[in-house]
Amino acid sequence: MGPTSDNNDVHRPGALKQQNKRFKSGRHRSQHEIKRSTKGRVAEKKHARSLKRLNVTNKQDRLNTAIQIRKQKLQANREIRQTIGAIDGVPQIITVIPLSSDVNIYSIIELLTNSIDDKKSFDEATQCGARIYTCSKLRSKFCFLTPTVTNLENVLDAAKMSDTIIYVLSSSNGISIEGDYLLDLINVHCLSGNVIYSIIESNDDSMSTISSSTSRNSSLKNLEKYLEKKFSNVKLIPLNNPQDGQRLLSKLTQQKLIKITKTFSRPYLFAQTFSYLNPKSSKSTLKLSGYLRGIDLSPNDLVYIPNLGTFQLEKIEQHQFQRDSDGIIKTIVDKTFIPDPKLQRSLVFEAEQDPMNFDQEQTWPTKEDIQQSERQLKKRVPKGTSQYQAAWILSDDEDNDSLNQQNDFDEDHQEMMTDYADDLQSIKLDKEEDEEEEEEEEMDELVMNPNNYDEKTDLEEDKQTLKKLKEAKLDEQFPDEVDTPMDVPARVRFQKYRGLKSFRTTKWDPKENLPSDYGRIYQFPNFRAMIKQIQSEQEHNQHKQDHAQVHSYVTLYVKDVPVSRFEPGHHLFVTGLLPYEQCLSVLNIVLNRTNDSEIILKSKERLIFHVGFRRFASSPIYSQHSNGVKHKFERFFRPRQTLVATCFGPITYPPASVLAFKQFPDGRQELVATGSLLSVNPDRIILKRIVLSGHPLKIHKRSAVIRYMFFNPDDVNWFKPIELRTRWGRRGHIKESLGTHGHMKCQFDGILKSQDTVFMNLYKRIYPKWTYEPLSIQQQQQENNEENMQ
Template structure:
């Protein structure tokens, strides 16, 4: 008798297909498809399945062959471009030494002697390698070295076996590492110090140590060539490393898709005979490098600004004349390209406001009799002329400059008595128009938070005054680390007047804030890529993607749109000051010739630029917002006063409000206090190493993919007199403050400056506390009563009522409050950057 089973047999058990969820996102699918050829779907047909599969396989093979042939052709064209011939480009090699005991000219001469050639005007023709080399010697100038790298194909780095690299050499290496360098060839050159160094085993150990030092900054460097030995094998190999490889255009990413040139000869044609300050046409003769040179695009002359192209003329080749046609080099130049009026880029960098916007500003026009009295110097009340000031009673000229600024840096600030102080000055932030507050009293009252500016006499003070004030500046930074954003309420000025421009936010991340509210006049002059609610700069990214596709399409289809690279031309620029020509014509010729770069569309327009930057770990000085710095980004060098704010990578706040940072700090949590506040901010300072630096400036694109690198430099100051040691930094070498990349040009990014008012709960009863020292009159308590309170121990509350006339108030919290706690109120206002000098 068969037994009965309640469960079915195992043969009838259903087995479902497992769900394969390996590639569930677009990013994972894109990563999995890297390196594969795109698969084309065939049109529906009535052919058998086998024939369709064969056709798909054939299509994939044909596409792979076409891509391979295209890459080979690109490589051949690049090699032919630098080959010796009538249109061959010379390889630009920048020669730098990290120590002063190396003779750069002697090292290059030894490389030429290996192949039996001579260097004429810095150029070396090597028939053995079928190419030519042009050497650039920026000497020991820091800025000249950085100016020569963007136009160079190779970097010849000379190291000394006897003298270590000093602080200036390490700063140069760190700066080049941040900005990007071309192909690097390292050489251990013989020293001219005349020491007792003996080659041998010790030299191998030193070479190994130098290679380790260099690979920290240039990881792609695999070996160093020793030129101090008697053998010429390493010298020949070093020259081969400069001649045989094809120069890579992707080492400096922002240079991809741009045409650039190095001037061989210059000539200036004035519009009419006049003084040196007038403008005219500057003719620059040189070889077109990089991409095709479009006459419709603006060009940037390094260190001198942007200009329009008048025309591009042909220039005779520097190679030997053609025996069959001797007049080929003596013919008149022809016009190769001219700008099209409808397509040429204009020099408009600011957005001119309309007449309606100008008339919308309210103002009272004076009457004719008032204007007449003003012209005659008559006083409207007294009816008499204003007497001249007696001799000797003219007040001294006072200039407001950032505290700790050197006398050299103070000269950058424009001395204008009619302009308002910058937004960083806390002492005048709350003064509304029409308030009857004496300016002299405001200058006397010292606000603990108003240490961004100070009054100095520009005529008689010495620089050691700033050296003595440096300790006070460091103390202010230490106070900020221990008590971030905390400020004492002034006794003389009402808090509602002092903080009239501030507002309270329940949460700095979620509370709404209109980005177009109360914008300054500067925002009416700049251009914007933002749309309302565009926090991730989508419009900007779309513009950059379209530019990148246009460049790639031009490479694939061979569309030039200008003068091809490798052509020797004469570029005529219009409306160029004569001072540019006179600078390079002077007897003391600069170490680096003039160089120019073509600009992409819209790169001359001014907007709000945001950079993600990180502090240099080797620099221990304090860096405050709006301190004068030098910004190197792309082909430009700008003098800027950036403001810093928090950077939330991958998790931006929904309201696009970011906290203003008074200092650019290191990646350290020393002195950090507390945790997450009730207002959505974090009291911990120094917990991140990446900040957002914001300035006004011309926009920059990257057509080669990736981001445009940038560095922030600070002019080196005088050494402290109390330090008896020798200065290791030359006066011309700046300090590397921070490095990073260009993020986006966003005008809707709100940078909110926070001020925390603190009070003491001197009477506590469960959840209710009596708070003092936050305000000093009853009107201020009533004015700020809608704003939420919080404590450093995590309690939140609000003001219930005012007590008396001295600013005491009763507050209620969501939990018991201790007398050891501190009651805080956070106030915010939007701040804006300062105009850069360019």
């Protein structure tokens, strides 16, 4: 029988009993009552309000909106085509670049300009090597630029400012090594909107047989496949006869011009004519004439001329074209814009340092403070010691940082220096023997002298390269490890370093102990907000009466330009600067090493940067491209790496592509990295890490005695609060010092292995050096003269 139940027992549900949600019906109303209360009204307002809240429109409204947007885009494109490239508007800038060694650019330009048999067509050659061609049959105007391929900077400037780039290839030779290199540079740095690939055939190919024609077709397919690997939608257009030239001109007329953000965010101008008002003086006013592009230009703005610098405007003349009774078109000054002295931007690019301003946090001593402290330095010396003898006595408190750094590498490179000494002695002996036998040898034997090779090589450069390779290999095997000096206390040697509980979460004040150079730069409270403010100001300043209108023919009078002799056919471009772009700050650039470059770049090594439309030289420091506030310093920039380079430079607003070149002593430049501008932020914290290592002497469960990390008990007590780690993932801390030789008792979170190694991480913030160097034509000419003298 089952268990008996008492009638008084009541079932009580537990805590997990399901509770269903009640149906919220509200007060029940019949359909007749609902109709009587609404009185025939339809609830459209409630439905419309819900649609508005959800941003939902009906299908017909969406279709109408799409049609209106499409019409607006077509109208905007039609207006651009009626302005740029039109017969009465701004000529379309077309840069013709050869990718093969046997291509004659001037014959290509002659073929294009003579392809259409139109008697009313005419062309003119400007002062700076460009050719403006007006075709009345196509109702179009073109400006062909033919920069010299050997002048890399001029080629990049022309490609950045052009509307269309035409690459010319040869079917017989294909793409040369120089052409392939130039193609990659333009694709990375310039990002031109319209690109056309043309191919020409030599005269010998026209007399070929059918078998050779099939091989030529296969070579053309191979060229297309090679270009399609790098770029998409590549189609080779033949350019061998006037009919092909006519088709190419028609394509240039009918194509859609793509806007590039980099060029359309600033005013820029290609100088069709330029001259100095006083060419005999060292500085004179430079007169430039051309069509204004991009946006409107104010006379109060600053302009930048490549290889010359940043300058102010004296005035701007806006012209109009009128036809005389003889049918000759002349330019007449329509408006003149004169800058306002109160609103004109200054050329000052450094901030004034105020020693009484404590907001700048300039806490590092100046040169005068250091000299004064050296004068007031007191030492304990024996009685009767003269001042000269006291200068040779070192006190315990002096920092022998430089001496220790030199001693660290003496043992590593002692064998290398002895080998070089033997090589130098052998070279000297060979030269002495050559001088003795010089009179007896004939001219033919002098040419075949093998010692000429040694005379051309630079032994010091080889020494520095070998030293850098050994340091990079050592840093790669033992990253950031430093030997503790035995003759100097570690608390003195590493007094500028500190320990961090966590590299990611521990706070580090970005305004703490800034160098004196940081008082010379400019900084934005919010860089992104500043960019948005400038963009809104540009939209507000469009079509103002005191601005030179875009797409108009203007003449710029640039003040105090150094008088320089330009090469024949040199193209001159002018770019307007946005607010604060003449000021200096700290640039953070993301760089990717190129696949072909195997050079090991050391931090603080001089590089030449092409940032946007500007060029300058600087010595950057490298750090990891990571998230967070603090970033680890990298001593070397190795191949196939991505790092952030930090250096002093002029403020530039992104987007801006970057090229980095390494310049060798002979003047040759090699591309080592490409990238883009990350930010303009002096508060980027870059921490240099050093690792002190020790080895276990005795191990008892989770405690161990560590040696070789320090060599006196005072250092052990000084670095006692810093956390320890091991190679195999153990973590611990210092408990106490043992003896007088630097042994210390440590406690870890696990049992330590005898073959494990104990590390201590120390960090110090580092800053870029003030090595900003603007590049100019005078400097390049001076360097070339020095090379010729050598």
